[in-house]
Amino acid sequence: MTAALGPVDLLALFGHFLMLSLLAVGGALSTAPEMQRWIVGEQGWLSEQGFASSVALAQAAPGPNVLFVAVIGYSVAGLSGAAVAMLGTLLPSSLLAISAQRWGRKHERHLAVRAFHAGMAPLTLGLLLATGWLVIEPMLGRAIGSPVQVAAGWALVAATVLLSLRTSLPPLVPIALGAALGALGGV
Secondary structure (H helix, E strand, O other): OOOOOOHHHHHHHHHHHHHHHOOOOOOHHHHHHHHHHHHHHHOOOOOHHHHHHHHHHHHHOOOOOOHHHHHHHHHHHHHHHHHHHHHHHHHHHHHHHHHHHHHHHHOOOOHHHHHHHHHHHHHHHHHHHHHHHHHHHHHOOOOOOOHHHHHHHHHHHHHHHHHHHHOOOOOHHHHHHHHHHHHOOOO
């Protein structure tokens, strides 16, 4: 059951999740005990069972672990609770990433920045290959995917790596195109 929180409580929820995001070095889930202490113990917005059920539901669902924050926010205050909890959690890391990207673009001629980019390229390509393997591997040797689907999956992985090597196209573009093809039943 979600509580009807007013603007002051929603601001407090946002502020608490914003503060916790700065402590989430091991990922958002590492801050769950403090979330539980504050939401259940101090605010009384959820019961112990409600909090545990929210975390369990979020962890059972596919997707990144950070989505448990939205489920807890939703359990506390519906859609507005989910929105402020996620915004509070994602805002600091997003601002840091945007600032780092702008700083890197401004200083792209510096040797250290060029070296960083050169060192990250093989890492990015390796992660793309590893992700491709994880997606395609369940189809190998099982009746999950046809040989055509497996071949198409590997072709998409190869195309993504080649595009990343030969162009300045961000890897997310061909990954998104592959996801769209998969959603349409192509792979």
